[in-house]
Amino acid sequence: MTMREYMLGNVAIARGLLEGGVQVIAGYPGTPSSEIIDTLASREDRDYYIEWSVNEKVAMEVAVGAAWAGVRSVVTMKHVGLNVAADPFMTLAYAGTKGGLIAIVADDPSCHSSQNEQDTRRYAQFALVPCFDPSTPQEAKDMLPYAFEFSEKFEIPVIFRPTTRISHGKSDIELGEIPVDKPAPHFEKLLDRWVMLPKNARPRHTHLLSIQQPMEDELAESPWNSLELKPDVRLGVIGAGIASVYAKEALQELGLEASFLKIGTYPVPKKLVLKLLDKVDTVLIFEELEPVVEEQVRILAQEAGLEVSILGKEGGFVPREGELDISAFLETLKKVFGLDIEHESGKVSLELAPRPPALCAGCSHRATFYSMRKVFGKDAIYPSDIGCYTLGIQSGTVETTLCMGSSISIASGLYHAGEKRPICCSIGDSTFFHTGMNSLLNAVFNKANITVTILDNRITAMTGHQPNPGVGFTVTGEPTVEVSLAELCRAMGAGSVAVVDPYNLEEIQEAFKAAKDFEGTAVVIAKQPCVISGKRAGIRRVPYIVDPEKCEGCKQCVKFGCPAIEFDEENKCAVITALCSGCGVCAQICKFEAIREVKR
């Protein structure tokens, strides 16, 4: 009997890894990839090793070690994580693997939760490794055992690239068997493979090039590509990954006949493309982000001397940015055929208030930013980093965000450029451990006169509360060393290091003043657990209320920007709602002592 379950795409991916016999899993959290490890770590009957690593490069190398010991390993990350892990990955393609190794790299077309929308299929091309591009959560699950086998057969790492709509899509999923027997690890000392000296690297590069065609041929025959030729139809459509299901549904809706090539693997299956090109006059290529398939189709058509009209990103028929959907495919058809598809907007004349995501009520980052701004003023420069605190942009203390760990190094660059204004940067605890540490070391070494604020909320919050080296437990909840941020910063040579409670405005503002006056690299660690994980851990604080008799309606507390504070226009008085988590910061801001704890 087949089992069906309703699952999140990432849960289906986790299941696929189990069905593929995974033995070692490492990764760094990043939307939309995080739930894969969250899911596998929460299983009780684990017969595999799993970790949250400190960054993607480290995670990749842990997976490499495991694969070189002959077991199946996986590394998970978001698309930009592969930039961090690119160093080991590019050379790993030369060295290859023993046990299967899958790099799960989740792309985020439309930048739902990301700083860019780079296309990981380009990395696959760049590194000369195969890439799997699932079109549905079911296919994602089914591909993974295949991907392990493929990786082992060709002794090469493979990329598996879900997108946000696969990872955070949900679907009924038909489950497969989970194998019980797994190989015992054994590291074979193949020095000409594992030591990438120039004399070893050169032949490995030749080898890598030599397996490109056999890999492509084998992938072309896999179930992840399919060609449906319709006799006497001169229109062809190529859909890649998730875009293929959008194209398919739109064609069905319209009752439009077209030969259809669905692509789910790279290198692009040239054989199948040629078969299609041979039968059509026009081919429309529907893929998200980069024209990876399209470029190959153009090259093939030219090589074969085929007079086929190729429509895609070039000519503007399909957008190169943002995610696609059924409506996007209809837009494309409109452009191609001048089709008259009714597309009246459902917009109404009502003006809506924007509802951007915001820091939670009681979030310690808001309190830290408030004090930072008070002490450093509006002229100071505020580089920041990647995490929940990037939402602090409305506090006026987030003025740069480039990539993980960059706040401290950008601050250094600003200082060394000769900026005379005070520079105070902010970075979260997890981001500091990720790549901020190198930047602090560099700042100290090169004498950058800046203030570094570590927003230590004791967890990796934005991606769903994963542990990091500062919290004292691992992914599975097992106790481990709790690395002290303060000692770490001192050991790296920071001359002034203060640990403060951001809920105590006087304390943190004193620390900021001292850091501002300090000649050299000063560190202020604002330590207070995330309100969400704190609540889960049982932290309860007494909420606050406004005494309407004492409130003067000055709105200083409202301007603090806490979602729990509203203003009653009728009575000209601030109101604290049920969202209040009892941080007490607004009570310290109020000049009229109008805010106090609720009496029990």
Next chain:
Amino acid sequence: MSHVEEMSHVEGDKKLDLLITGVGGQGAILASDIIGKAAVISGLPIRAAETHGMAQRGGSVVNHIRLGIDLGSMIPRKGADIMLALEPMEAVRYLDFLKDGGVVIVNTQPIIPVTVTSGLAKYPDVQEILDTLSEKYIVKAFNADDLAYEAGSRLAMNVAMVGAVSIYLPIPKETLIESVKALVPQKTVEINVRAFEMGRRKVEES
């Protein structure tokens, strides 16, 4: 029972595109999970798309649920048969997805965004929202927060809304209730089932 006529096409082929809109933290994901699990129990294919990550922190969220569909999880523009809006302003934000003449079930309890409390924007009048919606769509509006409170807890608002939409779904009521029982915290089963029934009754009676 006018809704039976309105939605008769849905009963025919068991295909239904449902959009759930609301604010991060309101429980839109649990609402969609209840429907999803029930769909699987009753043998219907289902696809859904959710908002996670950055958008969760009190931001606007939208979930797509496609019953009887085995392709993609994204509802095309003007493709949704029904919208379940957990917050009134969030009903309007995603109208582009709703079919002309589609059904919109609205929780009339507003959640004021920070852009409004900080004076950068204005929250539209709730009655005006409902009037505007009524021009093009079939509107079923009630305060689901109050209803859930009556059932035993305001936190059951999302389940009350699932009850409200349940009458339109190609899934038996008992299966949905089974799914509610399986997915809500064990201590709150009774309250949530009551909220479901009360939500369902609201729409039945309208």
